[in-house]
Amino acid sequence: MQFRSIIRIVGLLLALFSFTMLAPALVALIYRDGAGVPFVGTFFTLLVAGFFCWFPNRRYKHELKARDGFLIVVLFWTVLGSAGALPFLLLDSANVSVANAFFESFSALTTTGATVIVGLDDLPKAILFYRQLLQWFGGMGIIVLAVAILPVLGIGGMQLYRAEIPGPVKDSKMTPRIAETAKALWYIYLTLTIACAAAFWAAGMSAFDAICHSFSTIAIGGFSTHDASMAYFDSYAINMITVVFLLISAVNYSLHFAVFASGGVHPKYYVKDPEFRAFIAIQLALFSVCFLILLNHHTYDSYYEAFDQALFQSVSISTTAGFTTTGFADWPLFLPVLLLFSAFIGGCAGSTGGGMKVIRILLLTLQGAREVKRLIHPRAVYTIKVGGKALSSKVIDAVWGFFSAYALVFVLCMLALIATGMDELTAFSAVASTLNNLGPGLGDVALHYGDIDDAAKWILVISMLFGRLEIFTLLILFTPTFWRN
Template sequence: MEYASGKFPKSVSMEYRTIIRIIGMLVAVFSATMLPPALIAFLYKDGGGTAFMQAFGLSLLLGLVFWYPNRRAKAELRTREGFLVVVLFWTVLGSIGAIPFILSERPDLSFTDAMFESFSALTTTGATVITGLDDLPKAILFYRHLLQWLGGMGIIVLAVAVLPMLGVGGMQLYRCETPGPVKDNKMTPRIAETAKALWYIYLTMTLACAGAYYLAGMDSFDAIGHAFSTIAIGGFSSYDASMGHFDSATINLIAVVFLLLSAVNFSLHFTAFSRRGIHLASYWRDAEVRMFLLIQLSLVLVVFLVLMSHQLYDSPEVALDKAVFQAVSMSTTAGFATESFATWPLFLPILLIFSSFIGGCAGSTGGGIKVVRITLLSLQGMRELKRLIHPRALFSIRLNNKAVSDRVIDAVWGFFAAYTLVFALIMVALLATGLDDITAFSATAASLNNLGPGLGEVASHYGEINAPAKWILVLGMLFGRLEIFTLLVLFTPTFWKS
C-alpha cells in the first residue's frame, strides 16, 4: 500500500533478540507440562515417567539457552513481530511437545509420527497416528489430553486477544468485545489481563465438564482427560473406540452440551457472566450464536432423518443419540466418535466433513472458517443480488444491528480466497504423495479445519499414510489454527524486508 506521499514508510529492523527472549521464556514455562504426566506415571506405575523427566530437563535447558543471552532485550513489539511470535509460539512448542513421544518406549513412534501427534494435539486437531490406546501408559494418555487443553487455551488468547489487533480475516470485528484493555496497534503486556479473564472462564468450564463426566460414570482419570479434550474441542480419547467406549447416552449428552458451549465466542461467556451479574440474553442477541445454533439444529435433523430412513438402529432414541452426538462433534470440529461415521450412508460422512468447514464461532476453540465469516459471506452474496436488481441503491451489511465496514468484508473475502487456495495446494500435494482422492480430500479438510477424523485411509487413524503426507498435514494444521493469513504472511518477501 502506498501512502499519501507516494512512498512506502521507512522499514524498521525486526526485534529478533526480544522475540528469541519471549520464545525462550515460553519454552521454559512449557517444560513444566512434562511434570504432571511424570507424576501420573509414578502414581499408576505403568511406565513413561523417565521419558517425561528427560523431556522436562531437555526442554528447560533449551528454554534457558534461548532466554539467558537475550534476557535484557525488552523492546516493544510491533504488528510485524506479533505475527512472527504467534507463528513461532505454535511451531516451537509443537516441536518441543514431541520430545516425550520421541523418548517414550510405548508408543514407539518415529520422529515424523511424534511431531505429527504433538502438532495434532497442540492445534486441537485430534488426528492420531497411535493405535492400541487402551494399553498405553496413563502418562502418555494424560499428556495427549493436556497438550490439547493447553492448545485450546492458546487458541482462545490468539483469537480473542491477538488476531483482532493483527486484523486477520475479519477477526477485528471482535476487538470491541475483548474482555480487558488491549491496544489496537502494538503487542503489549496488557494482553495478560485479557488472558487472565479468559483463563478463569476456560478453567471453570473444564472443571464443570470433568465433574459432569465423573458423575455420569467416568473414573477421575477419564473424566479429567476427556474434559480437557472436550473444552479444547480437540477430540483425543484414551480409548480406540473414543466416546463409544463408555456406551452411555448421558456421557454423550454431556459432551454435546460442553462442545456447544466451547464452540461459542469466549468473549460472550465473559459478557454473560461478568461481575455485574448473569446476562444469558446476551447469547441470543448475538447473530453469530443464533446462526450457529440454527446450523447445529438443521444438521442434527438431517442426520437423524437419514439414519431413520436407512433403519440403521433399533429405535428412534438410539438413532437420535447417534445423530446429535456425531453431528455436533463433527461440525464443531471435535472429532469424537461413538462409532465410525464412515460406515454410514455416504451422504452423511460427506455432509459431516463439509459441516466442519463452517466450524465454531470466532473466538472459540472450534476450527473451520468460523460461523461469523460464513454469515458475512452470505450477507454479502445477498447484497450483490439486491444490487443486480437495484444498481443505484445503497445497501449496507449489518451484524448485531451494527453496520459492518467494507474493510471487514474485504478481509473476509480475502480470508476465504486464501483458505480456498491453501486447501487446493494441500490437497494436490497429498495426491502427489500417492494418497487416493477421498483420503486426500478428507485429510485436507480434517487438518485445515482442525477436525481430526477423515475418510478412506484416515477414517480411524493416520498411522498408515506416508511420511511426506504427514508433514504436509502438519502444515495444514498450522494454517488452520493460525487463521491462514497469520502464517501465510510469513511467506511474502515484504514481511522480511528490513
C-alpha cells in the first residue's frame, strides 16, 4: 500500500476543495449577508491542511494499485465530508450542532438531500448557495473532476475512476484516456446545469434560485433554498422542467456522451439501450399507478393537478432526488411505501441517481426468470442476454454479491437505528432514504431529520456513505484481505 502517495494525493484534493469556499464567500459579498467570514476561514484552513499533507510527501509519485484507488476514494469522501461541515459550525446564523453540521455536509456531498436545518428562507444566501454547490460537486464525484484537471497527480486515474463511477460494469471508458473521459463527463454535466438554470429562470425563478436549483436537480440531490421545496414556487412549468431534467440526469451519462459526440443526430442510442428502456417503463408504470389512485380517491380538485402531482412526485422519488411539492407521506393507500420502494431501484448506472441502479434490478429479474425456467427444464442451458449480448457468470455473480451486501448493510443500519429508540417505520424509511441517497422518508423523518437522536444521525451518515460509494468501495476496507501485502 502506497500510504505516502495516498496522503500526497488526498492533500492535493483537499487543497483543490478549499477553493470551492470562495464561491459562497463571493455570494456573501454580493448579497452583503455577513456570512463570508466562515467561508474565507474554511478556505485558508483547508488550504493549509492540504499543504501539510502534500509537502512532506511531494516526492512520492508511485503508480497506484486498484486497492490504493479505493482507499483514496473512501478517505477523500470522509475527509471532504468532514471539511465541508466547517462552515456550518463557524456560521452563527446556522446554529447547528456538530452532529447536525456533519450530517448536513455528508447529506449534500452524497446527494442524499436529507436536511436537519429548518428555516431555510431566513438563512443567508451564502449558506444556501453552499449547500447546493456541495450537492453539485457530489453529483458527479469531485475525484473525477480532480483527475480531469490535475494531471500533476501523476497516477493512473483509472483506479480512481473505477472506484467512483457507479454501476455493475466499471471497466468501460467513453474515450481512450481516463482524463479525457472525466472531462467529457464534466462538459456534459456543466452543459445540462446551464440549460437547467436557464429554463428555471425563464419559468419565473429568480437568478439565484434558478442556479441553486439547477445544481441540485442535475446532481439529483433534492436540496432547496426554501423549506417548502418546489412547492414554494407553485408553478406547473417549474415542476415540468424539474421532471425533464431529473429524467435526463438519471440516464447513463455514457449514452448522453454517445449522442453528443454524434452531434445529436443519433438519439437511437437511447432507444437501443435496454437499461434506458427499462428505466422509462418503470417511470411510466409508477406514474400511472399514482395518477389513477389519486383520481380514484379524489385527492386533488382537478385532473390536471392530480397529473402534475403524480408525475412530479413519482419521478422525484424514484430517481432519488427527493424534491417535494406536496406531503406525499399523506397520500392514500400504499403510494408512500410504493414510492419509497421505487427509490431502491433509483437511476441508471453511470448517472447521478442513487439506489441499486436499474441495470442491477434488470439483471436480477432476468436471473430470477432463468431460475424458474431451470426448475421446469433442469437440463436446459439458458443464458442471460442484455442488448443482444450474453453476459458472463462473473457479472451475474457480482450483481448477486452487491444485492446481498446491500441487504446486509440495510438490516444492520436499521437495527442500529431501532437500538437508539427510533420506531420501526421511521427507522426503515430513514435507512431506505439515506442508503438510496433519496432524502425524505416517512414517520418522524417525513419533513426533516432535525428531531432525531444524534447517535441516529451518525448512523445515517455511514448509511449515506455506503450508498454513495456503492457498498463494496467502503465495505472492502473492513476485510483483512484488503490490508495484506
